[in-house]
Amino acid sequence: MFALEELPRIPDFTERAICELFELYASIESVQLPPQSSDATNSSSATAPGNIFSAERGPRYLGPRALVRFFTELGVDMRSLAALAFAWLGRWQYPCHCREEGFARGVRYALWALDRRQHNEPRRWEQVQATCSTLLETSIWPRESTALFERLRSAFPDAVLSYTQRSAEAALDFYLFAFDLNRQSPYRRSLSLTDARYLWKQFLSESCYLATPASPGTPAGVANQPWRYLEHFDAYLESRCGMAGTIISRDTWYWVLMFARETQVAGSSFFANYNQGDAWPVLLDGFVEYLRENKLLSS
Structure with a gap:
């Protein structure tokens, strides 16, 4: 099974900015759904959003209205491959529902892609990690959610799609994920x-x-x-x-x-x-x- 590369740790203040950005859109619409299975997008037994028979309630998700606002303000069509790539990076379980950790994961990948662009990509991840302390003062790692959003908006489609285009295996995994996320229901x-x-x-x-x-x-x-x-x-x-x-x-x-x-x-x-x-x-x-x-x- 294809596995995305592991990313180095990002600065704590940028992590906080990601949390603030999630909360901003969660204030528009957030929902609680059942906990994710270990392989949700490929499991026909995954529980559908709004299943009234589920006693367990899992972590918060951004709902459809929040995600429409997020992508609209980024200038991205929610049905585009760029939006789908963000979902792929975050390993979304449900269409139009983004878990907090999935949101943070997608943003982290986008930021590291922008770092590669800023430093004349490609750079080895080992080099990025070794010089992380010198990168903390650069504009790549925003301290506030507003600056973070502007950083994402500067090149969001290219940043997230770059991961899907790095190999034929990545492209295939992304392609199959598109099917799993968009199928008619988790049971079909x-x-x-x-x-x-x-x-x-x-x-x-x-x-x-x-x-x-x-x-x-x-x-x-x-x-x-x-x-x-x-x-x-x-x-x-x-x-x-x-x-x-x-x-x-x-x-x-x-x-x-x-x-x-x-x-x-x-x-x-x-x-x-x-x-x-x-x-x-x-x-x-x-x-x-x-x-x-x-x-x-x-x-």
Whole structure:
């Protein structure tokens, strides 16, 4: 399982500023939810928000109204990959509900990313930790919540998304987290086609999520380009939107990214040996038929 790098300890006064920032948004809306399980985002037994049968009440969370205000004031769309990356860094358990520790964790990662940018990244974490005492007086480590918020707002999307783009493994973990957080309920391991389509348009338009561990490079013609079949895939999905009961399983979600990675490099030559008897999901079998029927494989 992918694990984010451990971060060095940050100054105590910045920790206090993070707590103050959380309290500021908690004053807008905070809720108490059941304690998190050890693997909440991947567990079908996780308790849903507002479950009246749960006797235990866990730590405080920022609720939807507070999070909408937080991201709006940052200038970030709450449904964007940047907001999702903040949730990934904080390992949110529930959509639109951010635990206090998850909030602090996400902010810490953002601050260390900004530190890397300020000191001509990349710097080794050992170097950062060794020089931490000299960094306490720099603007990277705010002492007050207002200064902290302005620091985050200066480059929030780049800071949080940088962690998702550091390796193919990180990108895959982020991609799978998007499914787990956005599935229809904690008791169902599926996404609606509408939600999946919205997320696919974001993920598959970014070349950094299309690189593979074995061959991180891509041909010059498609480097830094969206998935070459994204427009056709979205049109194919739109044609299926009216089909009752069309849902996306986690397995299908995973294989769509693998399919996109393969075809981004191989192009139309990939389809010469495509076999519906292989392990590809039915959704992708249908997409290949759609491409062939509409004579789109040469594009």
